[in-house]
Amino acid sequence: MSTLRHFYRNIFTETILFFAVLVQIISGLKLFKSNRSTAKTGFEKLHIWTGLYLAIFLVIHLSAVLVGRYFLSLDTNFYFGVAGLNSFPLNLFFIPYYGLAILSFFGHNAAIHNKKMKSKILHLTPEQQSKTILILGIFVTLIIFYGLTNHFKGVTIPEEYKILIGK
Numbered sequence: 001m002s003t004l005r006h007f008y009r010n011i012f013t014e015t016i017l018f019f020a021v022l023v024q025i026i027s028g029l030k031l032f033k034s035n036r037s038t039a040k041t042g043f044e045k046l047h048i049w050t051g052l053y054l055a056i057f058l059v060i061h062l063s064a065v066l067v068g069r070y071f072l073s074l075d076t077n078f079y080f081g082v083a084g085l086n087s088f089p090l091n092l093f094f095i096p097y098y099g100l101a102i103l104s105f106f107g108h109n110a111a112i113h114n115k116k117m118k119s120k121i122l123h124l125t126p127e128q129q130s131k132t133i134l135i136l137g138i139f140v141t142l143i144i145f146y147g148l149t150n151h152f153k154g155v156t157i158p159e160e161y162k163i164l165i166g167k
Helices: 002-008 011-035 042-070 078-082 091-116 126-148 159-165
Strands: none
Touching: 002 011, 011 042, 042 091, 078 159, 091 126
16 A cells, blocks of 8 residues: 555545546436336346445545545554454444445446346356356455454554544
């Protein structure tokens, strides 16, 4: 993170990234509004609803990072992200919040893949390929949570981040 911050944490790059995310949120909400009643198949519905969740997630996530950085004067790094995951009762919100974000990312991509693909790959139909992407998303979600929770790795939250969990 420290190395890459020199590239993405300057006013020019951050402004471009912020507007790119804003365009994703606005366009996603417009697409949700116009397509929710016409979605028929499971993958079409998955595409619509995962897009909505990703838009909501991005609004909350960006707001939290900006508040953490500019109002709480915290480094919005690994510890900023895992503080809520590793403290009860906040983890009752953060585990589904992050878990659904990861699953929505994979679900959204699986739905797009299902829509765009026309041919078999490795003898799998586009629908089978899309289901494989969903299964991969479940495994990735489990692996990420295994690595981010202190129940398994001994993640210790530094004192300055305990403000996030009310301590």
